Amino acid sequence: MKKKLIAGNWKMNGSLAANETLVKSLLAGMGTPACQVALCVPSVYLAQLQALVAGSAIGLGAQDVSAHDVGAFTGEVSGAMLREFDVRYTLVGHSERRQYHGETDAVVASKAQRALACGLTPIVCVGETLAEREAGKTEEVVKRQLAAVIHANGHCISEIVVAYEPVWAIGTGKTATTEQAQQVHAVLRSQLHAASNQADRIHILYGGSMNAANAAQLLAQPDIDGGLVGGASLKVPDFL
Ligand code: PGA
Numbered sequence: 001m002k003k004k005l006i007a008g009n010w011k012m013n014g015s016l017a018a019n020e021t022l023v024k025s026l027l028a029g030m031g032t033p034a035c036q037v038a039l040c041v042p043s044v045y046l047a048q049l050q051a052l053v054a055g056s057a058i059g060l061g062a063q064d065v066s067a068h069d070v071g072a073f074t075g076e077v078s079g080a081m082l083r084e085f086d087v088r089y090t091l092v093g094h095s096e097r098r099q100y101h102g103e104t105d106a107v108v109a110s111k112a113q114r115a116l117a118c119g120l121t122p123i124v125c126v127g128e129t130l131a132e133r134e135a136g137k138t139e140e141v142v143k144r145q146l147a148a149v150i151h152a153n154g155h156c157i158s159e160i161v162v163a164y165e166p167v168w169a170i171g172t173g174k175t176a177t178t179e180q181a182q183q184v185h186a187v188l189r190s191q192l193h194a195a196s197n198q199a200d201r202i203h204i205l206y207g208g209s210m211n212a213a214n215a216a217q218l219l220a221q222p223d224i225d226g227g228l229v230g231g232a233s234l235k236v237p238d239f240l
Contacts, residue, residue: 004219005161005203005226007038007061007123008233009091019045023052025236033057035226038089039233040123043077046085054086061089064097065120067110079118090115091228092122093145095167105148112149116156123161123205123228124149126188130168138166139187146188150195158198161205162188163228169208171230178217181206185223212238 014022019041030037040061041049049060066076082090091097092115093108103111108124115122126145128138142164150157164184166176176184185204192199206218207228218224232238 002201002203002225004035005038005205006035006239007040007089007161007163007205007226007228008239009040009063009094009207009228009230010042010233011063011096011230012042013234014042014045016045016048019048020052022234022236023049023058026058026239027053027056029236029240030057040089040091043082046082046087050085050087059088060086061091061123062087062120063091063094065090065092065111065115065118065122067107067114069114079114079120082120083118087120089121089123089161091163092124093149094125095127095165095170099167105145108145109148109152112160113152116153116159121159121161123163125163125165125207125228127165127167127170127208133166133168138184142184142188143191146191150191155196157192158196158201161203161226162192163205163207164188165207165228167208171209173209175209175211175214175218176206178221181218182221182223185221189223 038059038061040063062082066078092111097103112122112124126142128141132141169176192202203225205226205228206224210227210229211232
């Protein structure tokens with residue numbers, strides 16, 4: 001069985017001093033983890049984190065990557081730049097990027113493609129809003145979001161990580177029930193199976209108010225292969 005992957009998403013939080021304290025405490029408390037661990041941090045801190053996590057079990061992650069290779073794209077960071085800092089993962093299509101930065105399914109798909117081309121593992125985020133869930137459109141929405149990424153990436157799809165994050169559960173303290181989460185994960189798994197004979201290798205993470213109290217139950221579900229943890233990743237004992 002593959003190891004679970006627990007990825008922290010710091011979002012726009014941190015400072016040089018706070019990051020150092022947080023990472024050193026995590027490393028001190030972590031021992032040899034039974035799961036894979038990643039931290040997705042603001043890009044200005046990648047150099048700091050590269051030094052802090054060097055040689056440890058923590059894999060470095062970014063929160064976004066440009067869909068472009070190089071050139072006149074002010075404010076963007078390319079996959080090749082991320083690789084220079086030993087970055088292994090990058091979030092792609094987080095709902096906050098879709099919502100506040102107008103990222104479409106097509107943009108998200110090409111970001112995933114660029115990440116793979118640069119040797120990064122894209123953690124592709126999908127998830128429905130509350131209005132979409134209430135309208136009975138959850139499956140339709142997440143399948144459409146994932147289909148765009150599958151279409152753009154063909155057989156490389158087995159190299160991605162998928163994160164199911166119901167938008168209504170992000171930062172709200174409202175977690176999807178284990179049944180709700182498992183149900184959507186199973187839908188995503190079968191969609192991946194239809195696209196690749198390696199679908200069992202793909203980690204499908206749950207995200208949205210995952211915390212120390214609910215993680216074990218969510219992670220016990222057959223199709224939940226890990227977590228994408230926001231708020232709780234900033235608190236050492238909770239993340240540990
Ligand atoms: P949360 O965030 O754990 O604070 O809900 C998860 C995420 O947005 O990745």
